[in-house]
Amino acid sequence: MARLVLAVMLLLNAAILCSGGITSEFVRLQESAVDMPLHADVFRMPPGYNAPQQVHITQGDHEGRSIIVSWITPSEKGSSTVFYGTSENKLDQHAEGTVTMYKFYTYTSGYIHHCVLTDLKYDRKYFYKVGEGSAARLFWFKTPPEVGPDVPYTFGLIGDLGQTFDSNVTLTHYESNPGGQAVLYVGDLSYADVYPDHDNVRWDTWGRFVERSTAYQPWIWTTGNHEIDYAPEIGEYVPFKPFTHRYHVPHKSSGSGSPFWYSIKRASAYIIVLASYSAFGKYTPQSEWLEQEFPKVNRSETPWLIVLMHSPLYNSYNYHYMEGETMRVMYEPLFVTYKVDVIFAGHVHAYERSYRISNVAYNITDGKCTPTSDLSAPVYITVGDGGNQEGLASSMTEPQPNYSAYREASFGHAIFGIKNRTHAYYNWYRNQDGNAVEADSLWFFNRVWNPREES
16 A cells, blocks of 8 residues: 555656756757857947957846956057946046956967946946047946835846857847846856967957947846866966956856856845866865855845756756766755756757656665755756757757756746736747747746745
């Protein structure tokens, strides 16, 4: 009798996990992802001698009242001052930045400027100017609303973008899809490392390509494997050199000693960025920081807890299979204990969304090695589908695992729209469809304030 009851329970659990699991019937044409040529219009230099280029912004503190403005001047140092204000005709504030540069094999970078704008007002549009004389350039951004539990906010999700014709479609699709106020970027930016000698010119072209978005809304950066740029065969022994020189993040404001893992608050969300390619085992700086970070999250202030990483912990494609398993074993108990709402990852060049599942019961002796339904666990979403030159991940494990709710081998982007402390609406768009067409969507119920099972 006991065996019968156990069998029935297992069948019911499997039914819950399998309910609605879909492998999309949409078939994208298997074409090569081709890089745009260096003379492509999206890579053009801005007019004027020594004009600032590759302008990008990201959050500059923990609370959202600061912005880091970064840009490059190609010919000479020029000014590192940012003039800004709430009117484009009255830039009555200014901040002084710093400048750096680096060498990578035979490449020498331009002058890389970083300037922090502090004490900004919440929910305010600011205009800012970088550069000098006739080559100065004017941009704008909007600060987030003040941190609070029922503050609505909408994030875009992009990963593994690269600089192909498909990448351009992805970015264009995101730009024309209204609502995104900041981008959560899950790693692998320029793919410069796939060119001979890690051609850093492709870091410059990528920066100019994405400027049309990154100069106007903050992109929250996560590092991927293509940011490592470790190349001892050409005498380059310092990992992440181009990334750390070009892309600054506010890691110190969350007590992190490394730019590869950090946290920010934005509106009603608490966002934790983790590093798949830095040491994360027990007693490592990343692990010690994360264990101290989770207890700091006040879900009455920031009810939505979001984690970003590059390598997915659950993945049913035949690409990078099980690469995230060690991190899953290390950190999944924390994700469940602290009721993380959603984890976004990239790395696999396709799309996948899981049910709320966990595998925390597994150890090497108990034999419990199958993920099970767990309403305290996150939903795992892979959005490594930006369109880079390595192409689409189209080969999937069969049959579709019980934990996988929806998967599709297509390029695209996603939107995560927080409505209040209890509800958020998530939707994923494939590049082949119009802007209003949702290929996959889900109403999220907050794990602390509305811990129901999503359907």
